[in-house]
Amino acid sequence: MTDSVVDSILKARYLREGEKDYDDICRRVAEALGENEDEIRDYYSEMLSLRFLPNSPTLMNAGTELGQLSACFTLYVGDSISEIFDAVSWGAQIHKTGGGTGYNFSNIRPEGSPVCSTDGVASGPVSFMKVFNAATEVIKQGGRRRGANMGILNVWHPDILNFIESKKNEGDIANFNISVMVNDEFMELVEAGEFDKVWIHHPNTGEDITVGAVWEGIINGIWRNGEPGVLFYDEINRKNMTPNLGSIDTTNPCGEQPLLHFESCVLGSLNLSKFIYKDVLDRKALERSTRIAVRFLDSVIEKNVFPIPQIRIATRRTRKIGLGLMGVHDALLMLKLAYDSPEGRDFCEETMAFVNEISADESHRLAAEKGAFPAFKGSVWGDYEVRNAAMTTIAPTGTISLLAGCSSGIEPVFSYAYTRKDTVQKTFEMIHPLFESELEKTLSGIGKSPSEVKDLKRKAINHVHETGTIQDLLWLPESFRRIFKTALDIDWRSHVLMQAAFQRNVHASISKTINMPESATKKDIADVLLLSWHEKIKGLTIYRTGSRQSVVLELSKRE
Ligand code: UDP
Missing domain, CATH: 3.20.70.20 (Anaerobic Ribonucleotide-triphosphate Reductase Large Chain)
Incomplete structure (x- = not known):
């Protein structure tokens, strides 16, 4: 992510008076939520390192008079x-x-x-x-x-x-x-x-x-x-x-959080790409960050200034939090696992199961320290005391993934090069850094000279920028094309199966768009809905390419 994109978002949304950069925001938020020096330090370093980000209202309002922190x-x-x-x-x-x-x-x-x-x-x-x-x-x-x-x-x-x-x-x-x-x-x-x-x-x-x-x-x-x-x-x-x-x-608006009337929920997302070291998932690091994130989000419920009393009462009764993942496709790219492969889905399912399990365990520890959520008796948790009725959700991460510079939520990358129009109507040219570096490695690996690598790299980037795919560039090795698929290269069945793989280990729900090509028929759409129902998905959005005039992400020719 280019600094100018991040700067423009920070200015438009998050910086409060007297703050100059992201570091200042992390400090304000950590100080508002941490109960002691250790917690403040952990919260600060999780956010600053972009391993974990809470939802926008927390970044905007923690430590301010408004103090409303939930999305x-x-x-x-x-x-x-x-x-x-x-x-x-x-x-x-x-x-x-x-x-x-x-x-x-x-x-x-x-x-x-x-x-x-x-x-x-x-x-x-x-x-x-x-x-x-x-x-x-x-x-x-x-x-x-x-x-x-x-x-x-x-x-x-x-x-x-x-x-x-x-x-x-x-x-x-x-x-x-x-x-x-x-x-x-x-x-x-x-x-x-x-x-x-x-x-x-x-x-x-x-x-x-x-x-x-x-x-x-x-x-x-x-x-x-x-x-x-x-x-x-x-x-x-x-x-x-x-x-x-x-x-x-x-x-809620994007569908990821089914709630009882008057409940609210604070979301937070771990950036999975930050937990891949040397081609493997660092489970220890992921566990540590998950535990910190659960405490962070639980603390939001304590510190939150709720807009109306009914919401304070309902939210405190169940204390739901929504921890999830973002940067999932980036992590898959780093591991060289295709988004639309059984191996890719298995990795995601196992990883989410792990985050879900650790989240429940941390909430259990919190319950021992501070008490279970008040409506615990009669809940599905039985005798296992937890402080939060639900802990996991997959948010869209529309803005926070831009700040973190990672792929959003569990969505596949839309295009490896594109023009971004942000909410304040500025446009930015974006090239996915992993795409660029892997492309270079791959081309050198198949014996291309440095000048050929340079030419071919430019050709591939221009192509993906214009068309959103590299699948028709047959001069690129199949092994590269198989991994670097985009949202539109991925068939609808694989979109649904990925959502289902996550849903099996998420307490709340998932924000996901099932992208379909312009040529998708009404029968295809009916099939997506039926499969989603069978796969025990809780809700979904389907989008057929070109069916709306106004979209945030756009493919466009390079100037
Ligand atoms: N949301 C909202 N207005 C917006 C975007 C999001 O109220 O313009 C709420 C909405 O409930 C959505 C949730 O925030 O489901 C999470 O959205 P997202 O993860 O994209 O928010 P971010 O924290 O990245 O800004």
Whole structure:
């Protein structure tokens, strides 16, 4: 990552008054969260070395008056006007502090239902979602970024078709990602091909909505522009860590954190590429950093200034934290494991299982020191006392991976050379450093002279910059091409299987986009959803190349 990219992000987002560089930020955050000298030193050095980074709100607000440190929130939306507008107000307060909010709108009565108090008719969940969207538009997060929202409707809500179509045109309800919460019953009917079966009867329009109409609506939307996302209600609840507190029907904006109403969660990510030494994973170092990260995130719950009392109460009851990995594809590249290979997936699954296990062990130690989370009795943890109901999550790491200079979350590298347009609209030319160095080694290794290496290297970089792939450069050895695949070279099945490999060892969920080529058919999209459901994924987003005009990452010709 070039210094100018990091500088521009630091200036736009993280530096507070009087701070000049990343070191200052690490010091402020460590001092705000560490309880003693040792903890402060550990937190500082984990962040400074880019082995571990907490989510943006912690970097922005720790040690400041605002003091709100979590990225993820879910709110309750009731069916009355006062309950709906309470949620609008809570959402605005959360956005102001840098958090993102998720809402399930299914309590809101369907469009056309009678409203007794006014003798009028209800306008339905989608019209209210537009109110939340407008409120978000005017509240910039702590003056630093625009608020993000997740809008969810259960597949059994009568307005589901209207909801699915609500983001039909690019730019509609722009401050929301939308997701349909499907259940096993619906997926089973789809799988059995029962498309003509009536799924819901709309009480006001009298319309009989079939399984096929809902399924086609979802598929068409995804094919058209990647919305809606899909969440799997039953899988989320089979893995609910605190069934004693009720079922879960909401996630945060990017889907990685299913939460009970009013819960919040702080995320943090270990940069896996920093734990590969001499072509092997240094498990000892990873264990040490994992333990420090768990303590760090638990401390956030203590120090956090919660925006409203309901959130403080719900968050302290379960003390969920979301530790995950980023730089995963970079680590695979260093180990020469292909992202789309069984070996690559096995490595990821084992590594995540290790992080998950160590996280639980550290939370267990914390429980012995400071007590288990208050809602522990009746949770899935049985007799094993832990301080946090859930410890692991895979975040998108949209900004923190840029700061760390690593691949984001568990996503494959998008392109080894590209133009980056950041959130403050500056553009940067980026070349992946591992790609460049391995390319040079590989070309020298096959006997090319230094001047040939230079020429061919430039050719390959230009090519990947323009097209996003090197798979058609047959003069590059197959062993190199097999490893240096990009998000678009990787078939959808491998994307899904990688997500599933992680999900088996993550308590919460995973932010992941299943990238598909422009030529992907609606049948392909249906197959992705069915496979994801079978693979016990909790939720996903699918994106078909070229289906939206505005994307953050762009391939473009070199100037
Ligand atoms: N988020 C948000 N606004 C944004 C980006 C992210 O509210 O512009 C929230 C949202 O809940 C998301 C979470 O932060 O799911 C984590 O996103 P990411 O990992 O990309 O954040 P980072 O810490 O890298 O900024």
